[in-house]
Amino acid sequence: xxxxxxxxxxxxxxxxxxxxxxxxxxxxxxxxxxxxxxxxxxxxxxxxxxxxxxxxxxxxxxxxxxxxxxxxxxxxxxxxxxxxxxxxxxxxxxxxxxxxxxxxxxxxxxxxxxxxxxxxxxxxxxxxxxxxxxxxxxxxxxxxxxxxxxxxxxxxxxxxxxxxxxxxxxxxxxx
Numbered sequence: 003x004x005x006x007x008x009x010x011x012x013x014x015x016x017x018x019x020x021x022x023x024x025x026x027x028x029x030x031x032x033x034x035x036x037x038x039x040x041x042x043x044x045x046x047x048x049x050x051x052x053x054x055x056x057x058x059x060x061x062x063x064x065x066x067x068x069x070x071x072x073x074x075x076x077x078x079x080x081x082x083x084x085x086x087x088x089x090x091x092x093x094x095x096x097x098x099x100x101x102x103x104x105x106x107x108x109x110x111x112x113x114x115x116x117x118x119x120x121x122x123x124x125x126x127x128x129x130x131x132x133x134x135x136x137x138x139x140x141x142x143x144x145x146x147x148x149x150x151x152x153x154x155x156x157x158x159x160x161x162x163x164x165x166x167x168x169x170x171x172x173x174x175x176x177x
Contacts, residue, residue, distance in 0.1 A: 074151035080171040081147065087130035089113075089137060096127065097143035099150035100173040101157070103165065105136035112137035115165075122163050129173065138173060147172070 072081045081099075088096065089109060103119070103126075106112040112128045116139050119126035129138045141161065144150040150172045153160065157167045 072147075074147050077151060077155060079147075079151045079154055081174055082171065083174040083176050084131050084133075085177045086138070086173070086175055087132065089128035089130050091127040096129075096175060097145050098175055099145070099147055100129065100138070100140040100143045100175060101150055101153050102171050102173050103139045103141040103167075104169075105131075105134070105138050107136065109137050112139050115139045118163060122161070124161075129175065140173070141170070147174075 070080055070082045071078045073079075074081075090113070104115065106115070109128070109130075116126045116128050119139070119141055124141055125143060127140050127143075129140060130136070131138060141157070142150075142153050144153065154170050154172060157170055161167060
């Protein structure tokens with residue numbers, strides 16, 4: 003009789019362990035994120051941002067926001083207004099209209115480019131745009147839009163350094 007009782011307890015512990023293992027297996031397989039679930043939630047969020055607007059219209063809106071052209075002295079120039087932070091420069095040394103040579107993700111690269119421009123004789127400095135997390139290297143700055151536009155259109159004759167000058171634009175410093 004004692005032998006049968008022990009056998010039953012042993013069989014009962016196997017059933018309990020098996021039930022516990024099945025519960026753990028169900029718990030781990032039902033609570034994980036699949037690529038399909040992730041993609042569906044991403045698409046839902048993306049559609050909410052452009053709710054009520056078709057894909058073509060949304061693309062045109064984004065392109066127009068990036069373009070921001072204005073006419074200065076009879077020429078179209080790209081002028082973008084931003085609140086920016088100052089990097090290694092006092093506010094009194096900066097001006098409202100800044101010709102942007104390039105944007106960098108890392109401040110060390112922006113400082114290096116700025117230093118090369120200063121050695122060439124430019125009044126260069128770095129501005130930080132928080133929204134895009136970019137450090138803009140300013141090649142020259144001006145108090146007027148006309149001065150900045152003039153430099154922009156004559157940059158190839160004014161910049162001796164071997165840097166690409168095809169994508170210059172004007173940053174209007176709001177702060």
